[in-house]
Amino acid sequence: MDVQTGALLLTAGVAGGLINALAGGATLITFPAMLAAGLPAVTANASNAVAISPGHLIAALADRGKLPPPSPRAIVFVLVALLGGTVGAIVLLRLPERLFTLPVPALIAFATLLFACAPQIQSWTVKHRKAALPSTGYSGAVLGLACVYGGFFGAGLGVILTAVLSITESNDIRAIKALKNLLATCVSCAATLIFIMQGTVRWPETGAMLVGAIIGGYAGGHLIRILPGQLVRQFVIVAGAAMTVIYAARYWF
Amino acid sequence: MTRLAPTTTWKYRRTGIAGIVELASWRGAGPLGLKPHFHDETQIVLVLAGSRTFRIDGATVTVPAGHAAFIPAGMLHAPMATSDADTVCLNAYVPASHSPSTFRISRITRRWQTTGSISPEQILEIADDIASREHVHVSTTSDKAKLSDGLAESAERIGKMAARLGRSREGFTRMVKRQLGVAPHAFRVLARLNLARRLLRQGSPIAVAAAEAGFSDQSHLTRLFRRTFGTTPGVYWRD
The missing domain is CATH 2.60.120.10 (Jelly Rolls)
Known part of the structure; x- marks a missing residue:
């Protein structure tokens, strides 16, 4: 890895850490940075997942006071997240390189749309909440699908989890956010473990981004009063749209 | 194995x-x-x-x-x-x-x-x-292929070749760089190194391969061969 690539990954890591602390959606910046560093797509995806995983963990720890008590329902959800993340990671590693690069532009576009429409999705889910909560089995199945996606690609997992939990859980948004962070951490830990065990992670690149992400995440905690989250969100959406176009041009045409 | x-x-x-x-x-x-x-x-x-x-x-x-x-x-x-x-x-x-x-x-x-x-x-x-x-692509009869064949197969001077194509020498060099990634002369040297490598592979002695591929002497070929292919023609030939 040369100095230029290292600087790129470190910078992307700082940006990713900041973005995750303020608005979410860092993968839309950091995954393309891993590709730009010259890594093959599957390796880039796995390395990226490892590099930004501490962000989820820190968010979950910061919010641990708001976590629901360990009810059977919560325990089932955690197990589902661990299993979903594992399955998603294994699917990714089983897939030939070409079958992953083909949908990459669509995956980036999908995640960008999720971020752009997050407020609408959120208000829709609140409106459609039923009086009675769905059964644990049904909720777990929907969550499981989301977590498989999370282990596979991961961008926008937070938005999906928040939307699903808003429908399946009771009304406290802080509790939902805390549970979301816990589940995202489980998905990311399970997937990360698989990637590391299978030797898919390129450590020099991952290390550079990891250091950046920790700096960015720490700075983000202090900048939260200065940098408006809305502005960061708009930046992520614009960047995601640009990445969609760039990678569609590269992989499809 | x-x-x-x-x-x-x-x-x-x-x-x-x-x-x-x-x-x-x-x-x-x-x-x-x-x-x-x-x-x-x-x-x-x-x-x-x-x-x-x-x-x-x-x-x-x-x-x-x-x-x-x-x-x-x-x-x-x-x-x-x-x-x-x-x-x-x-x-x-x-x-x-x-x-x-x-x-x-x-x-x-x-x-x-x-x-x-x-x-x-x-x-x-x-x-x-x-x-x-891969989708089978029948041939690469692009401008790029024509240009590389033209450069590799004729010994015409770069200036003359440019003039024949109605370009200035600088304009021609820019076009070749854009299409092939290196300047015309560097491209020719690489094509000749490939030729020398093929001749050595077929068993030609180094001096013969150097002369056939248009290198002024054996040490010139050796120097470029080592920097480009990571071994000397002598070792390459023996193996």
Whole structure:
């Protein structure tokens, strides 16, 4: 890895850490940075997942006071997240390189749309909440699908989890956010473990981004009063749209 | 089976198997950087341990262990020095008809378990696998192919060639750089190095290969050959 690539990954890591602390959606910046560093797509995806995983963990720890008590329902959800993340990671590693690069532009576009429409999705889910909560089995199945996606690609997992939990859980948004962070951490830990065990992670690149992400995440905690989250969100959406176009041009045409 | 011994230069070897022109292997500390070059054959870079890094088309590309990279015939690439302590790499040169149209990387981890040991049949299998996934592109009768053939096959002076195409020498140089990645003269040198390599492979003595490929003397060929292909013509010829 040369100095230029290292600087790129470190910078992307700082940006990713900041973005995750303020608005979410860092993968839309950091995954393309891993590709730009010259890594093959599957390796880039796995390395990226490892590099930004501490962000989820820190968010979950910061919010641990708001976590629901360990009810059977919560325990089932955690197990589902661990299993979903594992399955998603294994699917990714089983897939030939070409079958992953083909949908990459669509995956980036999908995640960008999720971020752009997050407020609408959120208000829709609140409106459609039923009086009675769905059964644990049904909720777990929907969550499981989301977590498989999370282990596979991961961008926008937070938005999906928040939307699903808003429908399946009771009304406290802080509790939902805390549970979301816990589940995202489980998905990311399970997937990360698989990637590391299978030797898919390129450590020099991952290390550079990891250091950046920790700096960015720490700075983000202090900048939260200065940098408006809305502005960061708009930046992520614009960047995601640009990445969609760039990678569609590269992989499809 | 092919056992790879530790190396400090690239070790070339003919296989005697139809479909693989030759093999080159590296085992040891990360390979040295080499000058930008291309081959008349498609190059398959199989990385078994460590990693390889190339500059291609102005971008850096890393090929981690467990991956194969396909460099189409005629594509300019510059191997870069890597810091990985232990790198095991096998390059296979296969006829250009096997060529994918673009540089690409695929994973090969599951194809063999024992690091450092791979049979030519397995390499062919990987090459066929990639070729079969590709839309068959019949020919590359692009401007690019015409330009490279014109440059490689005639000894016409660059200035004259430019004038014949109705361009200034500078304009012609810019066009060649854009299309082929290097200036006209550098391109010719690379084409002649490929010719010399082919002649040596066929058994020509070094002095004869140097003269036939248009190098002023044997030491000129040796110097460029080593910087470009990572071994000397003498060692290449003996192996």
